[in-house]
Amino acid sequence: MELEAKHISFQYGSDSRQILNDFSLKLTQKERVGLIAPSGFGKTTFCKILAGYEKPDQGEILLDGRPLAEYKGYCPVQMIWQHPEHLVNPRLRMREVLAEGDHLEGRIVEGLGIEPDWLNRYPAELSGGELQRFCIARALGERTRFILADEISTMLDLITQSQIWSFLVQETRQRGIGLLAVSHNLPLLQQVCTRVEDLEQRD
């Protein structure tokens, strides 16, 4: 499969700043692409558009040549966000948070180091690093084909960061899931990705 962003332009409301301007990017299921871009480029917005959360003003998102919006049901493109504490329902136990995603193999929960005891807790009873493990697991459902990781380890300590990335790389490689990793940390992207697009150096 191939995920393609074609000539994407976007701004929030007509009186605000243009953030994405005719931006294109292509990635295949075999790739892990790193994206570095200057502040205000619209990296998070770009991920949201790629995952179908926002509609671009111009341009289109194609999955295997077909507009992403035409895919019904579970979205094969899943996004993982920077702040996990804002992305879990505070009133659900973690077991139910996981169930919001697609069918999940036990192997994934285990591989991410999620302790069985954590499943019975509420989000407020877990640390950021622990919550992020759940958010990653939730995004790795059976029908996921692409993962967009938007600064997913900025808030984590080094050891958790390394644990989580090593699992994600192994899992996406094994299942043939394409990965887009957004970060400002070049050494990290060089470790994780098969190719790095550095837009800070481009112009």
Added chain:
Amino acid sequence: MTAERQGMDKDTMKKNIILEIQNLSVSFQQYGRGFAMTDLDVIRDLNVTVHEGEIVAAVGSSGSGKSLLAHGILGILPYNASLGGRILYEGEELTQKRKEELRGNEIVLVPQSVAFLDPLMKIGPQIRKGKKDPGSRKKLDEIFEGYHLKQEVQDLYPFELSGGMNRRVLVSTAMMGNPRLVIADEPTPGLHMNMVRRVMSHFRELADQGAGVLLITHDLEQALETADRVVVFYAGTTVEDADVKDFGAEETLRHPYSQALWRALPQNGFQFITGTQPYVKDMPKGCPFAPRCERCREDCKGEIPYREIRGGKVRCLHTE
């Protein structure tokens, strides 16, 4: 460990110690079933010293007790917390009364989130602490300009700010006065690298003017870029106190956990150790890192002294 330096003439010391924290502990009283109460020891044995003109980074993952340290120094722990050990400020015991006198003046906090601001007070007056004289106004205008905050921001309420603006406003609070001690609790997440550098250079300026800065962060890379010394936290304990230079190589570090952090840096191999930091409730006896440590032996279950090695300090029995 008694503080003999209290009696010492300050001028004879090379650099004055502003803040000295000795074996600090924090425990929370919790209700169990019915009226049964239990004490939860969240922090045990924290040791941190900050000299004047120095930036000390306290580095640890979430749950290692970093924020509680800040709240303990300022006397803003919740009512069910109790504090053990000693905190000395300028050589004298920092009592609750003294904390209340000094905080906001000599000791300032750059808090972790805008939840620390008064939601019903506009940003400008809040940061100026109600002062309306031209000097204060001018100073705030200059600080805001330096952080690319428009003057209109002063007329907004905290909830009207974006994430990045929040951060910059919080940092501005510390720049307003002439603090002796700045405690910055995760001041930069969510900020762009250029802005992070700017914030850090302001901390450096404050330090150069003689203040001590305690930078609390989970980000070792940022700490290494900014600080003079790094104190490593693990599960509520300080495990190592090292010069920034010591992080240049694995061998110059002392504690196995600091060394594991070093190896986990992407540029140093991106290796990880398995497992997670233990919870307070199932904290092992003795060294908290023992279950994940390859150097762990039988004696690690006992008392571990904080000892000096190679110009730094470490809480480990099996390191030279």
